[in-house]
Amino acid sequence: MNLPLVLLEKAAREEHLTHLLLFHGGSAPYRRDVALRIAQILNCTSPLPEGPCEACTTCHKISSGNHPDVLWLKPLKTTIGIEQVLAWQEKVYLKHYEGTYKISIIEQADGLTLPAANALLKVIEEPPERSVIILSAGNVEGILPTIQSRAQLIYFPDPSEDVWLKGLEENNQQEAQLAFELSDHNQSLATAILETGVTALQEWMEKFCQAVSNRDFLTLNSLFPLDKNQAGVYLQALAVKIQKGIQKGSNHPFELLAIGKANDALRQQVNPRLIIEVLALELFQQGGTLCD
Known part of the structure; x- marks a missing residue:
């Protein structure tokens, strides 16, 4: 203690x-x-x-x-x-x-x-x-x-990874470990990912990345409906992925800044759909590649 x-x-x-x-x-x-x-x-x-x-x-x-x-x-x-x-x-x-x-x-x-x-x-x-x-x-x-x-x-x-995983005995341990990796060892985010659904998160991020890479605004329709909690978790996980990409040289800092602005708007109670659409448009215009 x-x-x-x-x-x-x-x-x-x-x-x-x-x-x-x-x-x-x-x-x-x-x-x-x-x-x-x-x-x-x-x-x-x-x-x-x-x-x-x-x-x-x-x-x-x-x-x-x-x-x-x-x-x-x-x-x-x-x-x-x-x-x-x-x-x-x-x-x-x-x-x-x-x-x-x-x-x-x-x-x-x-x-x-x-x-x-x-x-x-x-x-x-x-x-x-x-x-x-x-x-x-x-x-x-x-x-x-x-x-x-x-x-x-x-x-x-934060407790140790072993203690955190032990406290999630009701969850599939393989999923818990994957959530931990997707969150870059952020236990609060990992817990939120588990509550939202690991598979749902991965599918959403893949669709969003494809929409940005293809500059296909219509593809965004498949990402909704989306509530505030889901949007917050998805954007945080996306930011983690981009941060890792920046470190490897495959992503650009402006992509992370754009996601940060989207998270700020979400905290101000802006409609999640509007936030995601504005984020996608900004990435279209600046030539974002996201998950490439």
Whole structure:
């Protein structure tokens, strides 16, 4: 356990924890496990000097996701919308049912839309008593600066490749290894690739590269429909491929810059189809070869 987590648990045991935590880096399952442990520390009915007992009814309810004072918020599809945040807001201000603290765990918090993030900010600025909000995000840059500035940031380093693969036992290990290679050993991206589908990613990138190489705008139609999450994962994987190509001398830096601009537009909630089409046109005009 690294030092920040030791201090985090100590603050939780002593009830000196800030009301807003931002977990970032590492893997989503590990961030989730730490969030649950913090919820247990704050609510355990038979705590031990080193942490929660993990045996009482409260600890069991929290670990199983059934405690009424531990609220979960995650994307319904690709983003967390304002309707979800407003529904959560009603619950977070209710009196505690069983626990000492009410814990809200917001997963994939970098998927908050701008209206949803602003609604969340209102709660952060006037938090309910004895409550802790934990934001979990793979990409801290996707969190509004006004939210970041109010949070205590906890960084999770990436686990080793063996530990990461072991945590994906439900996945085909061959696919997991391929996702790891496609992401250039970026575990967050590799996990996203697995969730999106390795085969789907490879087919999409091949079609996009062919469309660019042939300057064939009509071929782009086969790449859609495409939601924001898929587009983000595909563009990141494409950027990894181009970066490797630049190092080998088979690709040009302007191709990577164009993909970077597309990713920036995606973070600003621009329509994914429009982003891909504009990217393709820019590469057509500048003579991009991409995957050749």
